[in-house]
Amino acid sequence: MAIRHHREGAPVPAHRGDRSRSHVRLRLLAAALAATTFTVVAQPAQATGTPPPPSDRGLQKRLNELVRTAGGPPGVIALMRQGDRTAVYRAGVADTETGRPPRTTDHMRIASVAKAFSGAVALRLVDRDKLDLDDTIGEVLPSLPAAWHQVTLRQLLSHTSGLPDFSTAPAFLEILQEDPRHHFDSRRLLDFVAGEDLLFPPGSRYAYSNSDNIAVALMAEAVTGQRYEKLLEQLVYRPLGLKRTSLPQGYxxxxxxxxxxxxxxxxxxxxxxxxxxxxxxxxxxxxVSTPDDLNAFIRAWAGGPGFLSRETRNQQRTFIPGAASEPAGPGVNAGGLAIFRYKTRCGTVYGHTGNFPGYTQFAAGTADGRRSLTFSINTQTSKSLKPELLAKVRAVQEDFVCALLRR
Structure with missing residues (x-):
């Protein structure tokens, strides 16, 4: 029986709550621990006879096989835009109780693809001279620990800051174990690691950290005097026509x-x-977004004209070879400023991935912003949680990238 129709803040029924809390805690812990590791994802060199992009029927077959995989997602939906043409592929169900298929207007948790949104807010503020990529935590957020003061906005956006990850902090995980629906003060999440030094000198290495984007949002608030949610609306949702995207506080x-x-x-x-x-x-x-909205966003973020200035776009695309998103996307990954480069057997796309209990996301577009892809499954996978499933998902994602790039 699904957990639903409970008053917000009301306890989860005991016969489901104990199991749900245990499973969610373990998955969150696994995902958080995985996120602190320097990840290099390589792909074997392709033979000269590169397989052709799969046909529409072949793509559908790949999705059907994915939902039939033991431990795989109940449902999957991929939305592909090539210029003015939109194609939607889906398999399985959005809801196991009703059996209805996934839809492009279904809301979903986009997980760490949200980091691209905080990156978009920050870089659009850079274009407005409200922020500079070399601004430091000490200059903008002096109340944060002095040990962090030399970290720059650039290092936060590229995950080279060395900030300890709040989502691995024992006190944070203990609260989630006791009450997964606990309402945190989002602007105080870094308090869970405020007593810790940096993990390494800023800029010396890559380590994916959830703390980085919390600090980015706080910097954006500090220089504008506006709440991050309002900045998202002004700088991202409204310009791109995202009417079904939001940043909620509850469950x-x-x-x-x-x-x-x-x-x-x-x-x-x-x-x-x-x-x-x-x-x-x-x-x-x-x-929280929808496949429709997420596709519109990633098209602009990957390369859509007018969203960023040419100078800022060039900074965004300064990549660290081998720095992978979490979970890794298709092909060979490299990390930029809140964006990743995915070199596949058929070509290169730019975007972000994410995983969250119940969801795994991939969103990417071409450098000119004319082609874009979102690929959403309704179960979680990462390099430490069902790695075999992740390998299969990445392979299917690469097939879709090949289809996206074919003329």
């Missing part, structure tokens, strides 16, 4: 939504869509 999802599941055979899929409060991830992973 509820807007209706209709793509249900997220814990899939642990032989048990049936467990609906965990509304088990966690978004307040505990905020600018690092709390945004």
């Amino acid at each position: 509820r999802l807007p209706r209709p939504y793509l249900h997220g599941y814990d899939v642990t055979p032989p048990a049936p899929p467990e609906d965990i869509s509304e088990v966690l409060s978004a307040s505990g991830v905020w600018a690092s992973g709390g945004i």
